[in-house]
Amino acid sequence: MVTLTHYLVLSAILFALGLFAVVTRRNGVAILMGIELMLNAANVNLVAFNKFTAPQALQGQIFALIVITLAACEAAVGLALVLAAYRSLETIYVDQINLMKW
């Protein structure tokens, strides 16, 4: 019997993996990958809550679809920013992008 708690714990672990990538990776693209993992974890939560706690509603799936759309937007803009940073600073390692760091 797979319960809601199984899905919640799974998505918590997936979220923590994404968080680990975001705080430890140096490469800007790898940080974006971590953000995608975190968004996926949130989506699993939304769809699981939709099925288990409010099966007559559709809002969880609707929200998951909107989050997927916004994740695509975020990936496009984020990768464009990485490209722009590479073009002007010739690095995508975020610890070397420290022009505005005091």
Place this chain on the structure above:
Amino acid sequence: MSGEALAFWVLAVITLGSGVVVVTSHNIVHSAVALVPAFLGVTGLYVLLNAEFVAVIQVLIYAGAITVLILFVIMLTEGGTGLRVPQRNEQGAVGAAVALAMAALLSTVALRATWGIGTRTLVYTPGDIGQSFLGPNLLVFEGTSIVLLVSLIGAIIIARKED
């Protein structure tokens, strides 16, 4: 063990295993390619949760588009696998501690809380989702389309070469 439980555990292992590869691999291309099984594992979870339409969209957008976009940018910027430079900053221990604390916190909350459990299980068709998008959720739908347009223009302007 029922078939559903077996499928859940297999999908969980696939998702988390490739997630670990994404997070820890020294080769950035391996990380990007390992995103695909992670996304497909999440797709399987959506199918288990009766969300077939979300599953199809997940395959199309995540496993298809976003992974290819990420690979493109890796090839455009780094021109290789990034094996010669360290891929992780010096905060590895602190980051691992923070991530473990976050996982423990979220898991504890999930294990302790009691959720109201719905009784019926329904079948969600793409038609229902479309009706909902053009009915009660019309404002969100329109707002999302504006965000899509803005991010499209923004991405073009940011990534454009300045002459």
